[in-house]
Amino acid sequence: MTTRADQTAGPAAVEPPRLLDTGEPDTFRVPVETGHPYLAQHLVQGRRVLPGVACLEMALRGAARVRPGARPFAVRDAAWLRPVYGDEPLDELSVAFRTAPGARETDYTVTNRGALCAMGTLLFEPQDRALAVGLEVRDEICAHTRSHLTRAEIYEEFSNMGIDYGPYFRRNSYVQRHGQRSLAWLSHNDGTRIGLVNLLDCAFQSGMAISIGEHRDSLMPFSMGHMVFHAPTRFPLGSAFVLTEKLSPFRTNFTLFDEDYEPLLSVFDLGVKPAL
The missing domain is CATH 3.10.129.10 (Hotdog Thioesterase)
Known part of the structure; x- marks a missing residue:
């Protein structure tokens, strides 16, 4: 579309x-x-x-x-x-x-x-918190997933939900799902650079992608418990991985990693609600 x-x-x-x-x-x-x-x-x-x-x-x-x-x-x-x-x-x-x-x-x-x-x-003081979603979740998803959504499939489904993203926000190259968890790869393979805004928005998208095929509700954030920066991040990024875990239909945790799976930041208790 x-x-x-x-x-x-x-x-x-x-x-x-x-x-x-x-x-x-x-x-x-x-x-x-x-x-x-x-x-x-x-x-x-x-x-x-x-x-x-x-x-x-x-x-x-x-x-x-x-x-x-x-x-x-x-x-x-x-x-x-x-x-x-x-x-x-x-x-x-x-x-x-x-x-x-x-x-x-x-x-x-x-x-x-x-x-x-x-x-x-x-x-403005260091936070001693573990990752919101650890790498053991990546290993579990890779070992057991039977669901692999491509970029085209992801954004066609979002369009069906009433959310139309332009190139800047289409960074999800694929999402693998297993239960209420997902592994997503965000890339700049079309030349579009990854900054903080499209990085975080696309991480949120990967959480919505977990429910593709179950419902078509468009969601928007309304609350967030914590976002913890595990390491300083220099933008633009070339690519990133996102591990996401849905705690409930309207609550999500995720951790963003660089292309070498070094943790960048974690979001704890992201609350979402139906959009508009």
Whole structure:
């Protein structure tokens, strides 16, 4: 299926929207053009919708300005309260930060024209947590799977759910499934580079792919317990692997690995709900 999203971008690097000073302390305006791949290549029921993970990316970039030199080790208690649509004015989309004196954590909020869209807390001290999904799950899937979905099959099914992704968000080259677990390979074999936003969005897609053939509900994130960075990551990536485990129809854990299966980050307790 060819969509408007398919026609909007090629393999060039995608630059994130700029962070603009507002004159208010620790607050940045992040205007997003409707033609930006984050919107133009992410259609839900025909509407341009900013991926929830773009709010995480805004928060991480903004924190680097607010706390220069401080490394974020995790995001805690993230929530997406209101979708950001491409058919509404986005010139006042903003991210703001609040840090208590001496604290090793910073709260962030994403708003558009005063409406709260997303929030969470960035942690600036090391996190001693195991992987959300370990490599033993990879071995189990490889030994027992009888389900191998190709890129074409994955994105055709998503289109049937009402979610149309453009090239930037079509990084899942295959998904292998076994029970409520999956192994996915994200690649840039068509030249499209993998940055933080399409990396995280495609990891979320691999969780939806577990249920392909069972139901056709389109889902969107609304909460996340923790996202822990196991190692610093340099973008763009060439490829990545994702191990995912569904805890319930609306709760998922996943761990992202580089192409050598070194862990990059884990997401614990990602909550999803029906889209729009």
